[in-house]
Amino acid sequence: MKLATCLLAIASLASAASPVITISGNAFWNSDTEERFYIRGIDYQPLQNGSTIDNLADAETCERDIEYFKELGINTIRVYSIDNSQDHNHCMKLLDEAGIYLLLDVNTAEASISRSEPKCSYNADYLQAIFSTVDEFANYTNVLGFFAGNEVINDQENTTAAATYVKAVVRDLKRYMRARDYRAVPVGYSAADVSSNVYETAAYFNCGDDEDARIDMFGVNDYSWCGSSSFTTSGYSQKVKNYAGYSVPIFFSEYGCNTVGDSRAFSEVGTIYSERMSSVFSGGLVYEYSEEANHYGLVEIDENGNVTTLADFDHLRDMLNSTSNPEGDGGYTANGTISECPEVEDGVWEADTSLPEMPSAASVYFSSGAGEPQGTGSNTQWGCYNDDDDDDDESSSNSSSSSSSSSSSSSDSDSETSSAAQTASSSASSSSSSGIAGVVRAPVFYKAAVGLDALFASSIVGIFGLVVLLV
16 A cells, blocks of 8 residues: 555656755745745644544545635645555645645654653654654655644743754654655744744754754744734834844744734735845745634634635635735845854753764664554653553644644734734644653554564563563
């Protein structure tokens, strides 16, 4: 099945409608036309009965929704979670034919870096899960990039230390793609726009001598423009100043405050795609396609799968269609400066520059591949909790539906930012608390790749556990 999928994916490249998007300086570029590429997109993660599903693996859903993407006039969607054991060729081909690119978070709710227990969640099983996702998507030319994490660092106490492990994931993803001879798909991080650490986060992921560990792009989940705000009042002007000279593309990985009025006018669109922003920012993605409990939807999907467009849909479509990209290169920076790493300070920034080594058990993936994908059903955070406490519901999942987390403006002119912006909610990451790492378990995912049968594998795990108990 997977072989057939790979062959179909490779075959589709020959007739690909969408050229690869590359990075030069702090901007994206169309590799065919050599014109600057601006992200004009939406965040896409419709739920089913309140649960995250893989919409890119559902042909009927994909065919239905792409028609609305075309009407909006977008060129990119962001998807927070997929099932890497499923076939995505049909949907990726339809997106490609429509000229739509994919920004994909490699994590799932069950396989991600835990913000409260990052060390134990960074293990060989976790890397097998995200490498399998790379295997599934790296050959599609319309994959714009992978996100290694989403809002892992936020405004909660002591989350900045987790940045060390997310940065290690950035490094591992890049090295895996190189070892497997894939295209160097850009790897980035999507940050919560919180004033206490967003600029330190941006600097940290763009600092250091190891190019593999530095991100290729930086997304900010920003809800600071509310209602009929302005370039100055929203804090956008200060963000342009603060990120000036940053050496990789920056864009809004989520935007669209919903705290003013019954619908969103999206008046910020005209500013985002203007020369006031284009020297630093490369567009953004509106949160989100479908109406969920947090009320950010552009469309409503009923229990039978019927779609009804909402007022927000019409407003966004009209704003995008009436707003052109800046002319020429948009004033981009060709040779930006690699950032200085933020100083380590207790309670402020706790991630140092010494990254953890990749777990030795994961080295086999580089030479032999990640093996059989495990989908979304296997929890790789097995070391983060006791058998008596196995609801590690605080993983830093990239699922957009888990819960709402506050996103405040990080502008230095916070006094000018509207009070509505301070309460705008970004619903892209889950918030929880990991349990204590208290049980020793053998890695389980790779046994499928090396051909161990279930009985033998179970025996090995059982013997291993007995030895641990005896010791």
